[in-house]
Amino acid sequence: MKYLSLHSLIAVIALSTSQSSAWTTNTQISSLLSSSSTSKLQMGSKAASKWEKKKEWLEKRGMNTDTGLALASSGTVESGFCTVIGGGRIGSMLMEGGESLLLRRGDSIPEENEGTPILVATRNDSLNGIIDACPENRKKDLVFMQNGYLDDFLSSKGLLDNTQVLLFVSVTALGAEPIDGITSANPEGLTSAMGIHAEAFQSRLAALGLKCNVVSSEGYRPAMFEKLMYVSKFIIRYSAICFEIRLSYLFLQTNYFTI
Numbered sequence: 001m002k003y004l005s006l007h008s009l010i011a012v013i014a015l016s017t018s019q020s021s022a023w024t025t026n027t028q029i030s031s032l033l034s035s036s037s038t039s040k041l042q043m044g045s046k047a048a049s050k051w052e053k054k055k056e057w058l059e060k061r062g063m064n065t066d067t068g069l070a071l072a073s074s075g076t077v078e079s080g081f082c083t084v085i086g087g088g089r090i091g092s093m094l095m096e097g098g099e100s101l102l103l104r105r106g107d108s109i110p111e112e113n114e115g116t117p118i119l120v121a122t123r124n125d126s127l128n129g130i131i132d133a134c135p136e137n138r139k140k141d142l143v144f145m146q147n148g149y150l151d152d153f154l155s156s157k158g159l160l161d162n163t164q165v166l167l168f169v170s171v172t173a174l175g176a177e178p179i180d181g182i183t184s185a186n187p188e189g190l191t192s193a194m195g196i197h198a199e200a201f202q203s204r205l206a207a208l209g210l211k212c213n214v215v216s217s218e219g220y221r222p223a224m225f226e227k228l229m230y231v232s233k234f235i236i237r238y239s240a241i242c243f244e245i246r247l248s249y250l251f252l253q254t255n256y257f258t259i
Contacts, residue, residue: 080203082117083109083141085130089171090145091121093178097204111135117163117197119143124150131157143197147231149224163195164220166227169210180210188213194220 080098084091087104095102103109109118109130114137120130124146134142143163144150154160168181168190181190189211193201202212215223 080200080207081113082119082200082204083113084119084121085109086121086126088121089174089176090167090169091119092174093169093171093208094119094121094204097207109134109138111137114138115141117141117143117200119145119201121145124148127153131159141197143195143201147227149228161195163193163197163201164224165191165193165198165201165212166220166223167191168227169205178208178210182211190223192220192223 081100082094082098083101083103084094085103087095087102091102094100101110101113118134118138118141120127120142122130127144127146131139131142139159140162142159143165144154145165145167150164151160154162154164170179170181172179182188183190191205191210191212192215193212194215194217198214202214205212
């Protein structure tokens, strides 16, 4: 019987170990390649699913699925068509309520579709530019939903008789479900609208499951002042809290450096 020398034995063990390592490494590489391919397939599937959802989102808002721009559209009062200016939380919510044309910053208000509402879902500081750029035949269709006392401003523009809305709806994020301003004292909801497009606006909110009261100009004014006082009180209280926090911070900072 022949015995391997110590050197030969070591060489055999080393060879076996290297072959085993090579096999393990190759197996790991194959596994990684397979995993990478699977990940790519999963990523591709997720990307496709995400794009389908985005296309659906764009189509619902009357926008081109290739460019993301608003599509030209036409409609009538009977069809519930309206133009929405502003694609933020409120504007996007209103788009869900029926046939719509979305206009963003820099888009022109079309002269067509006269007699259908133009819902202005922007901040107060954008109103001047929107009114000035609006075609004369469409100015009467502008619907104002901004907070605050707008009468003097609208009167200076010759639009005091335009539709105004007191909107008591909360939308916490873009695309989130709206929360209606319903309380135990006001089960009919707090949102109110007056003017020629008040009923059209009421119908649009109803399509979203939200409530709106159509009121006269005499009934609208007290509600407007009530909301103005509520908003003012909230802002004052919020500012006071921020001021108290700032004072506390300065007090702590002063004492820290004094000690």
